[in-house]
Amino acid sequence: VTEPDLQGRHVVVSAGGTREPLDPVRFLGNRSSGKQGYALARTAAARGARVTLVSANAGLPDPAGVDVVRVGTAVQLREAVLKAAADADAVVMAAAVADFRPAVYAIGKIKKRDGQDPDPIVLVRNPDILAELSADRARPGQVVVGFAAETDDVLANGRAKLARKGCDLLVVNEVGEARTFGSEENEAVILGADGSETPVPHGPKEALADTVWDLVVRRLA
Numbered sequence: 024v025t026e027p028d029l030q031g032r033h034v035v036v037s038a039g040g041t042r043e044p045l046d047p048v049r050f051l052g053n054r055s056s057g058k059q060g061y062a063l064a065r066t067a068a069a070r071g072a073r074v075t076l077v078s079a080n081a082g083l084p085d086p087a088g089v090d091v092v093r094v095g096t097a098v099q100l101r102e103a104v105l106k107a108a109a110d111a112d113a114v115v116m117a118a119a120v121a122d123f124r125p126a127v128y129a130i131g132k133i134k135k136r137d138g139q140d141p142d143p144i145v146l147v148r149n150p151d152i153l154a155e156l157s158a159d160r161a162r163p164g165q166v167v168v169g170f171a172a173e174t175d176d177v178l179a180n181g182r183a184k185l186a187r188k189g190c191d192l193l194v195v196n197e198v199g200e201a202r203t204f205g206s207e208e209n210e211a212v213i214l215g216a217d218g219s220e221t222p223v224p225h226g227p228k229e230a231l232a233d234t235v236w237d238l239v240v241r242r243l244a
């Protein structure tokens with residue numbers, strides 16, 4: 024039996040991966056499937072929350088009873104998340120947001136030219152949405168949660184990232200080509216700004232999602 028412990032709460036979840044266009048047909052993207060974010064949205068709705076899911080290129084069916092806002096790029100994701108966060112009790116940034124985007128968008132498809140080397144792709148920094156949300160809380164006591172995909176020194180890098188971003192909780196996954204992305208399962212450790220460390224054993228993404236909400240509910244109380 025699921026407790027309605029998020030009843031009366033508005034939570035915002037970002038999911039999927041941003042795509043940063045180079046021209047009308049090409050983009051820089053990442054391997055995020057959106058499954059973890061969608062699991063967070065489903066489980067929050069099951070626990071009674073009003074849920075806004077900001078979805079970037081996930082290609083998954085809308086979860087029942089959830090408001091879905093579709094976005095493409097990091098800049099669009101920022102707009103949608105900041106708007107929804109204005110009256111939110113908690114924001115969970117599960118989306119894989121591109122750290123950089125191409126500096127130039129070509130209005131027409133980029134063409135290869137005979138005998139010429141291709142132009143280099145110049146990148147500029149995207150806004151760090153998680154850091155911004157954490158620094159300027161839309162309401163006092165709002166709980167902000169980030170995700171981190173690390174390939175090495177998972178705990179040390181996770182602690183440093185938690186401090187840098189200023190969020191309340193950071194869900195740290197170990198990733199590699201064969202792990203996590205697109206998979207139905209996950210394994211993580213959730214670091215708290217209060218120094219807490221909650222290991223989540225290998226299991227369905229729903230189980231990790233429920234543990235995240237358990238920790239959020241405790242901080243909202």
Ligand code: C5P
Pocket residue numbers: 097116117118119120121122149150151152153154168169170171172
């Ligand atoms: O810095 P890094 O990309 O590893 O941080 C991951 C966390 O920060 C995720 O929660 C992601 O949603 C968020 N993020 C963000 N804005 C960015 C980059 C990442 O909100 N530009």
